[in-house]
Amino acid sequence: MSDIYVGLMSGTSMDGIDAALVEFDTASIKILATRDYPYPAALRQQLLDAIAIPLDQEIDNVAELHRATGECFRDAALALLDAAGVKAAAITAIGSHGQTLRHQPNIETPFSLQIGDPQLIADGTNIRTVADFRSADIAAGGQGAPLAPVFHEWLFSAPGKTRCVVNIGGVANVTLLADKHDTIGFDTGPGNSLMDAWVRKHRDQAFDQDGRWAQQGSIDLELLERFLSEPYFAYAPPKSTGFEQFNLRWIEAHDVSSVEPADVQATLCALSATTIADAITDFAPETDDLLVCGGGARNATLMKQLASRLPSITVAPTSVAGLDPDWVEAVAFAWLAMRHQQNLPGNLPSVTGANAAVLLGMLFEPHQEPH
Secondary structure, rough: OHHHHHHHHOOOOOOOOEEEEEEEEOOOEEEEEEEEEEEHHHHHHHHHHHHOHHHHHHHHHHHHHHHHHHHHHHHHHHHHHHOOOOOOOHOEEEEEEEEEEEEEEOOOEEEEEEEEHHHHHHHHHHHOOOEEEOOOHHHHOOOOOOOOOOHHHHHOOOOOOOEEEEOOEEEEEEEEOOOOOOOEEEEEEEEHHHHHHHHHHHHOHHHHHHHHHHHHOOOOOHHHHHHOOOHHHHHHOOOOOOOOOHHHHHHOOOOOOOOOOOHHHHHHHHHHHHHHHHHHHOOOOOOEEEEEEEEHHOOOHHHHHHHHHHOEEEEHHHHHOOOOOOOOHHHHHHHHHHHHHOOOOOHHHHHHHHOOOOOEEEOOOOOOOOO
């Protein structure tokens, strides 16, 4: 059987879908092709509205978004295969994370909702599709997130070395890899999400390119302290969070009206860097190097601030370890689809807090044979 998989991932920034075509062997990967597939502007706005005002969403609207997002995931996979010149019959499975609309792991009835109809992806590509990766971990008492640390452990562990991996997407999450203890991983808090929300409001831009606007501002230390007083930052792991907690309303609730917008942006950048650095200092002070992936790895201001807060640690993008930082998450979900196909657990209880290592995902078979 072929060991080529497609990984599809869209994170909390909701800018589009990362698609990766990956060939796995026992202990390494080969990326055959990648593609960034943006959401249509109208759909992206609908998704942003759905997370901004969740209580106003009618069930019909959510169901329509589930289908429309699934169509985009299908099209992203098809565009990837077309660009690579690879036929569906060569692919073992697609791993589709879907688009998170709601992540509520700490309420009385915890859940995490990802949309993007996987049956539509399977039928539209003629490739079996593994999706709904978070539900099994939550059913086992876990947070359902973060899920990438198990992949980070498989790919980035370095014997005799304490290494950390941080994915800076909308939310930032760290993976702490050491020989001395089980792998630890958790969401540190906001990564790019607050900076994205603030630059969208004040400059009508999707994100702060290279952190240039943040670089123009000055860090307001009093405001930074108010941000850091958020109780989430003091919680012990396992823990995970999302845009339900860290959003534009959260920023505005911290008395920012008297602060220049560029200074708020600079302070939000400092908040992300500080909370990531604090997590590493608190839980893995013996860390030798830090590998960074996700969109935050392209934010020069954020990377500079992170390095300045961790002066004794080598901070570098995951490309130095062989995997482009833009594609780590998509490759991780291709890998999780492979784990499902091999009937192997896909979570780490030491990360999510689940009571057992469990098989993640549900399999959706196409209604016709691949060709």
